[in-house]
Amino acid sequence: MRALRFVSTLSLVTATALPAFAGGGYFSGTKGARAAGRGGAFTAKADDLSAVAFNPAGLAHIGTTLIQVGNRFSYNSHSYTRAPTLDWGGAQDSGGIPRYVEFDEVDNGEPWQLLDPLLGITTNFGLKDWQFALAAYAPAGVSKEEYPVEGGQRYMMVSREAQILNYSLSAAWKLRELFGVGASLQWIAVPKLKYSLIIDGDPFDGAGGNGVSSDYDIHATTEGKDFFTFNAVIGGWYRPAPFLELGLSAQVVPADITTSSTLSVQPLDPDTVRGGITLRRGTEEANDVDVSFPLPMTFRAGARYRHLDGEKELFDVELDLTYETWSRVDQFSLDSRGLVAYVQENPVNVGNIMIDKQWQDTLTVALGGDFNVVPERFTARAGVYFETAVADDAYANIDFAGGNFTGFALGGSAFFDKFEIALAYEFRGMSTVSVSEGDARVYVEAPGSLCTEPYTDPDACNAAYLGQPGPVVNAGTYDAYSHMASLDVLYRF
């Protein structure tokens, strides 16, 4: 009955964030207070509900029934200062001379994230050497970012919001204390995925768009949902000696999340685009689009040294490597399925809007451990990690912080009979990313532009941008850091 009640509770959970338990790309930091306190070095240890994502085989360590409820609170700073540029697109309005334009720094206007839950139960149902788990959690991530609609970042992104919830059903089995295996089946639900940016909708601008400002700047917003994407995690551990434990896990399903969304387009200056913009498919008004973004596969390996006093573990130190295939993320794509935008009765094919990402695989190195300060009363833990950049600087973007990250964490657990209260503080900072206009490769989205590949037609393309789709809009300096505090309550019986 308790299990059934717990399942019904899970169905009520709503959450905000983006998928997985630790890492870069869409993700940010580590989920679960005990894992977070070790800086994410948890693949081999994996002895609480966080194991459903870190390493399902680790559930077999638990050997009892455990209910775990937690939340992560975070402050996520992300700032960007666009590099100065020359306004070649507006030069005709200033005597043929492109203005030198400088931009103010912009900051994430929604830095506080108060709801980032983890909720689950694990039990062995009385079966020796088996363990089963049901969990729901919002993957560790920055759910919401918002920037000024007039800011220097606006051609990359104005805002995004993701509400994603992973439901996980796991099973693990072990052979004595020698080795174990496990698997999690995951159902990823996306109740809300919203993304907005400014596009240059000037149907008369054949020059590849204007990267500074256009009379036809249009605020394009897509919002949608997707209630089922399947994923899976498998894992194992092996204890060749009592003091040494090795862990391996992998999220091996190459999944994409594709949301059924709507597209809205609002001119920034309604006086310029009198009558607004109408979206049609054929002769019918329509605004339905598909938005898709890939998920990476993840491979984890961990080695843990256990310092034993008899059979009791006094402290441990774990070194983890995590490899994530972010190179699957070439682009975020919006398929309009033939929508045509009518701007003052001039048709502009919306086509497929591709936000180029060209991400690369990442490697995370994490080192952490627990120290039983007062056995069975208080445990302290700490960890550090380094994460390679998910995005080449050329594709740096304000939507997801893409540079090298370094982090550290401190945490501890206090035990009160069957309860454990776990707390963790984690800091995660990105090395400053700077990209010049010459190196940058994210261009203004200008669906109506007549400048098409290979972008060398001087009659259709701005002479200053020949050979490229238009002006780059992502040059500049990026900084990002997060402060994260996790609180989990564990009840074992």
Place this chain on the structure above:
Amino acid sequence: MVFSARFRQPAALGWLLPVFALACGSELEPKRPSNVKAALAPELATVMQVTWHTDEPTIGYVEYGPTAAMEWSSPMEDTPATEHSVTLLGLHADTAYSFRVVTWDGDDAGASEIASFRSGALPSGLPAFTATGGDFDDFVAVPLRGDPAAVVVLDPSGAIVWYHLDESGLDVLRARISDDGRSVLYNRTDVSADSTEDSAIVRVALDGSGETPLPVPFLAHDFLELDDGAFAALVVDERDGVRGDAIVEVTPGGDLTTVWSTWDAFDPADEPGDGENGAWTYANSLAQSGSDGAYYVGLQNFSSVLKIPAGGGDPEWVLGSTAATLDFADGATPFTRQSGIVRFGASDLFVLDNDGEASRLVQYSLDVDGEQQAIELRSYVATPSVQVGDIGGLVRLDSGAVVISWGDAGRIEAVDKAFAPLWGLRADGEARLGYHDVAGSLYPTGSQVRTPAAPETDEESP
């Protein structure tokens, strides 16, 4: 590779970062031009030369202005280079300016820090001008007749933004902005009874790099720059003590060819004109229009305007009081002792009529193939009225506006195509002006300066 740790964090966490934040990072360094210098051009207090260096070949320009907004800019350089020099024009005298250099290497923009300079003081003796009205954005190049003889360029506020003193002792009657936009041209001459062989068309570089006289003996009031770099000029053609006029074409090398002479078309015995002391035809205005190469000549003592075919020959038509082949239509008032003329389009002729006490701008429509008459369309008299004397110039702008130099009255005025007043300048003292020219920019053809707003300056009138 330099490994560094750099995060932007709250200060309270700063002590932790060196421990945990080992990573590659770098700040985006702007591609700033270096060694930026500004210096006054030789002998010009209102022209600055800005020089700078870039490590890589770039093109660039200079933003400048009397306020921090720096609303003006020089043209973009054409050719990438590492050593740069740009001339800043349109400056008011004795005024502080902010400026910065902007560069572009094909990918990245750069800019120097904002710096400042102060322009110099004007030479003594130049008049001050007071502007009225504001619907005018162009520059006016105009001679100052008398002592000192000079050519000045005035901005819409009436400030002298460029000047050249002619120390030859001769008069200066006509100023033009050269077709290449790099120079001011003027005639150095004497149109009194003692016309001079020492007259010349003078080219003065706007950047102050010097003057180049092209000798043209016996120059009269007016000249034109032709498409091929040559000039056409009115010269005095004196025979037996009677001073007629001729049109000569002068190559850049100084070779002269007489295209047409009043002696070819008229006989002083038959058409004596109303001149005195041997001044017969007194040609005082020369114009061209369209591509047929024909000249339009105003003969003041004949009170007539003629069309001379390209290459010379008999006039195609004559409008006026002497030897006329065209009539004035009913209701049209004939002009008398006119000065400036402008021919525009297929039929329009603008004349500065000096009949009576008040000079007037009058626009005729010519029907040379049909009724052979001139219909008066409209006219304009300044308020208060003025009599311009020998020289009063007209320039028709693309907008249809006409800019008038009311010569002896020391006034310049712009009227719209319906002859409604737009803007005016009035010189203090007894300044007398010559034939003028108008330019939308002081920078070379093909480049434009951003339309400047009238600057707010701390300049005091000299």
